[in-house]
Amino acid sequence: MxxxxxxxxxxxxxxxxxxxxxxxxxxxxxxxxxxxxxxxxxxxxxxxxxxxxxxxxxxxxxxxxxxxxxxxxxxxxxxxxxxxxxxxxxxxxxxxxxxxxxxxxxxxxxxxxxxxxxxxxxxxxxxxxxxxxxxxxxxxxxxxxxxxxxxxxxxxxxxxxxxxxxxxxxxxxxxxxxxxxxxxxxxxxxxxxxxxxxxxxxxxxxxxxxxxxxxxxxxxxxxxxxxxxxxxxxxxxxxxxxxxxxxxxxxxxxxxxxxxxxxxxxxxxxxxxxxxxxxxxxxxxxxLLAWDEAPEPDDAPPLDVEQLRSVRVDRDQPLYENHGASAQQAWGNLPAKQVVEQVTRKETDGRQLHVEWGGAGEFVYLYCANTFDQRQLVVVEQARAAMVHTYYREIVGEPFTSEGRIVR
Ligand SMILES: C[S@@+](CC[C@H](N)C(=O)[O-])C[C@H]1O[C@@H](n2cnc3c(N)ncnc32)[C@H](O)[C@@H]1O
Incomplete structure (x- = not known):
């Protein structure tokens, strides 16, 4: 004020x-x-x-x-x-x-x-x-x-x-x-x-x-x-x-x-x-005002597929990245979403973690969410899908080779 x-x-x-x-x-x-x-x-x-x-x-x-x-x-x-x-x-x-x-x-x-x-x-x-x-x-x-x-x-x-x-x-x-x-x-x-x-x-x-x-x-x-x-x-x-x-x-x-x-x-x-x-x-x-229990609004840009088609980024940068609560909505709005791999599990500290990656039309995405309110959405074009595979393996904690294959 x-x-x-x-x-x-x-x-x-x-x-x-x-x-x-x-x-x-x-x-x-x-x-x-x-x-x-x-x-x-x-x-x-x-x-x-x-x-x-x-x-x-x-x-x-x-x-x-x-x-x-x-x-x-x-x-x-x-x-x-x-x-x-x-x-x-x-x-x-x-x-x-x-x-x-x-x-x-x-x-x-x-x-x-x-x-x-x-x-x-x-x-x-x-x-x-x-x-x-x-x-x-x-x-x-x-x-x-x-x-x-x-x-x-x-x-x-x-x-x-x-x-x-x-x-x-x-x-x-x-x-x-x-x-x-x-x-x-x-x-x-x-x-x-x-x-x-x-x-x-x-x-x-x-x-x-x-x-x-x-x-x-x-x-x-x-x-x-x-x-x-x-x-x-x-x-x-x-x-x-x-x-x-x-x-x-x-x-x-x-x-x-x-x-x-x-x-x-x-x-x-x-x-x-x-x-x-x-x-x-x-x-x-x-x-009185009621206590607000909603997540704080964040300043991440909304996901706009049209814009993603023309956006220019560095080789190591995703086309779209959102680490705020609004990533959940952006993930929900991904077009033609097809999950390829996903894991939902309880971590040792009690939190529930969900990680998934998949296709969304001409794009590939990774989404990660947990019960302590963390959200992360990353979107890249098909040609750089390996970036998403790498993130996925890192989060899931499975060792992988440089080509992205899991070592079991
Ligand atoms: C981080 S300092 C903050 C000091 C000041 N309020 C400020 O805003 O800068 C926290 C203070 O709270 C005091 N404190 C913590 N628990 C307390 C308690 N149960 N009873 C009295 N003082 C307490 C600590 O001793 C410490 O001086």
């Missing part, structure tokens, strides 16, 4: 990030050179060990707390957090518009308070509370709030997984704090031809428990005022995670007050599609 992020606010946020020592770095090379100035080889080794331990930990929180404790050292902040410069700018600039009018604001999982201090600056009339379970993060957040002279802000060290929250808030913010289990693929769809998820209370409860999101939402819901709003931004861009996350919100009476907003930003050179940003509230079902 253009009105939500005005120039004045973006300028104020940039100044705020600069106050914390963050810089907007454009290239990995520049970033790594800065990192070498700031971190000793021992620092880097300790950071890598901590990241690995956090990644490997299943269900436990101690490795994650240790990671955030380690990274919350003043001398690390500028270089480490500059990787998330655009994240902070994109997320931090969208939230203040929703804080207006709130008297009590909670930032749950606030980390070192980088954005919490900005929210407190933007809402001098509100009482802002930041909670986090990393003591080092909270200690740093308190120091910085004091240095900024923020009297309307306090920080508490508290683990939402362990303890009930107290108070009553008319606005709760949680960004990258509730659904951090990045390796969790979410809930598979019912079938490789389908993006929908059956209502399965057991699978939903499993998801909420293993990611911890259910308990965290319960705790936050418990301190949300009846007319309050919750603003959430988590790694739920994949449909398989978005659907159970939205269902977890709906089960607690939280409904969208506006269309969820997907956000794209760069972490130095790497582009991240994140979010969406949810603005939710406890509203009656009559005047």
């Amino acid at each position: 253009p009105g939500d992020r005005n120039e004045e606010m973006l300028r104020a946020l940039r100044e705020h990030l600069a106050w914390w020592g963050l810089r907007h770095i454009e290239s990995d090379a520049a970033y790594f050179s800065w990192q070498r100035e700031v971190f000793s080889p021992e620092d880097l080794a300790a950071l890598h060990r901590s990241i690995e331990a956090k990644r490997a930990a299943t269900g436990g929180s101690s490795a994650e707390i240790a990671f955030y404790d380690l990274t919350a050292q003043s001398r690390f902040i500028p270089a480490l957090y500059s990787q998330r410069y655009e994240y902070n700018l994109e997320v931090g600039s969208r939230i203040p518009a929703h804080l207006k009018g709130a008297q009590t604001i909670l930032d749950a999982g606030c980390g070192i308070g980088l954005l919490t201090t900005f929210y407190a600056q933007r809402c001098p009339g509100a009482t802002v509370v930041g909670i986090d379970r990393s003591l080092a993060s909270i200690t740093l957040a308190r120091q910085r709030a004091q240095a900024l002279g923020l009297n309307n802000l306090r920080f508490e060290c508290l683990d939402m997984d362990q303890y009930e929250l107290s108070g009553c808030y008319d606005l709760i913010v949680a960004t990258h704090a509730l659904l951090q289990a990045e390796q969790d693929p979410g809930l598979p769809s019912s079938d490789w031809q389908d993006f929908t998820r059956a209502l399965d209370a057991g699978a939903q409860s499993d998801f909420e428990q293993r990611t911890g999101v259910g308990r965290r939402l319960d705790r936050l819901r418990g301190v949300l005022a009846a007319t309050g709003r919750m603003i959430l931004f988590e790694k739920t861009r994949q449909l398989a995670r978005r659907i159970p996350f939205q269902r977890a919100l709906a089960a607690r009476g939280l409904m969208p007050l506006r269309s969820p907003e997907p956000i794209r930003y760069r972490s130095i050179e790497e582009v991240t599609d994140d979010g969406p940003l949810y603005v939710t509230g406890l509203v009656s079902s009559s005047d």
